[in-house]
Amino acid sequence: MRVPLFLLLLLLLPPGGSAQFPRACAQLAALRSRTCCPVWEGDGSPCGERSGRGRCRASRGPGVGGRDFRLGWPTSFYGRTCACRGRFSGFDCGECRDGYRGSDCRRWVLTVRRGLHEMDRAQRRRLVDYLARAKATVSPRYVVLISRNASDVGSYRFRDASVYDVCTWVHYVAAKPISTRRRPNFAHMGPAFAVWHRRYLLFFEKEIRHLTSDEDFHLPYWDWTRAAACDICTDELMGANDEDGYLLPPSPFASWRVRSRPSTPPTKPQPRLPPKHKPLPDSAFPPYLPERPSLTAWRPQSTGPSPVAIEWNESQGWHP
Template sequence: MVSSKDQDVMFSIVIFLAFGLCFVDSQFPRVCTSEASFRTKTCCPLWKDKSPCGSLSGRGKCIAWAASTAKKIPQYNDDRLDWPRHYYENTCECFGNYSGFNCGDCKFGYHGEKCDRKKINIRREIRELSALEQRRFFSYLALAKTTKSQDFVVLSTGDRHHRETYRFVDASLYDVFVWMHYYSMKPIMINSTFIPEKNFAHQGPVFPGWHRLNLLFLERQIQLMTRDEDFTIPYYDWRSDKNCSICTDELLGTNDEQGVINPYSYFSFWRAICSGFNFPDEYCPLADSEYKMERVHRKPGTTPYAPNMPTFQDVENTLKLKNFDTPPYNETSLYSFRNALEGFLSPDGATLKRSMHNLVHIYIGGTMSQIPISSNDPFFLLHHSFVDKIFESWIVRYNGSPMTYPENNEIGQGPNDCATPFFPCYKNKDFISRSEELGYQFSTYAGDM
């Protein structure tokens, strides 16, 4: 069990790095946040062979991005547009099974010094794990929550309109993961005007693949941190579950009527980065202030318009929708598997109402119902791992492929757009593929799909 002292370690090591730069962006590799990197628009870090992108060892090379066919981005447009070309004209292109911002890591599913060892791990339902395996999982999460990320920093500002106010902030590995979700969900800004219904991770065809990549990022980082290649993020099969059966002190934690998590649970002292304020013109302004962050809280089953979890039949009906997505490729799309899975569309494919993924967020309540910061609650991991399992079931059923990803006009959600804010560039279309290609599969659980 994690003590309050352990939970507070992370915040005692969080510091901020204030750079007087007009070029600042998001989940940047720490080594690419120097003034020289922004001035030259280059993020091609040296690998351990002392060459950019490990070129002397044949791992990759520093390349210039081809000119974008998009219109020139106005000076005060959203800083995430055309990721990462808006800031870096030169980045690493990795060869073979190598990956990472400096080609120093392996592609998902590969391991070893030469990234030549393929490994497929099994994601299991949280209740399938033994008591020891559950404790190991929670211990790994505690370590990720209290260990400062050595490779990445996050962006903080109270004024997105003025780049000189941007600053980089150290954060724990888990909080970097949380911040990536928060950052991608901030409203898109065009010509200094915010479009609240548009973001880079939801309400369009990017939704299932972006969240798949988000989980893979954290999973891989924990594998590297713990040197445990077998680590996977378990899932929570919430179909027709009553009263959140995993909300026990042995698992995710009980809570009182105010949503306060029991102090004897693992997560009672977790604080939520980027909480407290949610204005469109800011990026996590209190990222370095522990005591102004609210604690993670939870109130399952107390929201009148979300009295129940989605059912077995809801999932089956969603899987019957053969089209990955349909025009206009947003929250109003009908007969769209993606929109039904995301939860803006009923599983019948014809009625626009909250369901599936969105319904679970609302049902759990508390931090989970505040979608921009919802990943602060570890419940998010188990929920989205199951959403990913449903996505995988759809891929298997209809033999989905990258060609399935539709051309669309949603900003940042095109098939060849780089997923924001990941390094290196992962194209949105690359995540409609079998999970085994990415190094994992799902266990078979009761009443499986």
């Protein structure tokens, strides 16, 4: 039986390697040397080698990529990465493998996911608060690549992104077409769908735990068969919407803005929407909602990232 390429690549991905870039590995020195072996703060050594957590070694991967860097991740960018031992994981081997907890990752924890219908009001409020915080907090751990040319180190551009947006970027990158939109990609329309999204949710949960220091956080599930209508479309949870489908205040999600980068500029002006379809202005939202973080992008520098201001252009995307 032949294994589809996109499923094979999924199985070859190392723990913590989900096509996102650790800040330490977005430096010019790391990119030019093709080495992503960050120092673990716990012992001051690359990959936590002094503590026996891992070591820096040649990356395992298909070794191909060409114009599509996903086909050779992580070897499209790095020839050496952290190889974590035993119960350790993460880009610097500073985390525990899924299911383990504690400073030495020796405590095994069995996770039983709860349904939203089983959560009390305080637990639901905590879920919404964590998601709102993730959207408003720039990730201290990762940056995202926004270059059009991923094969030239000198052309790389990285951008700060919120914790939530880093997670959505991982999904966006995996879901982009490999050949055509009608054929399977790395995350959808094939046997990798369930496995890839299981791994993706584990990554999302870890980033929320890093942000909140809440080791007990897990995403609940929604059993939509229990209700005749959308029982999570309330201000307490995902937000109520108007007749046109727009979320309404006071839901914190109503203030979220989507930022995307089209692959090519539109060829003709976009039609104007009727007034009733326009998104609500910022002034319509309560003042207690978290402000959107200021976003910066930079070119890799030999002495570290040097942020420069960028501006958003609706047709072109992010540009310095």
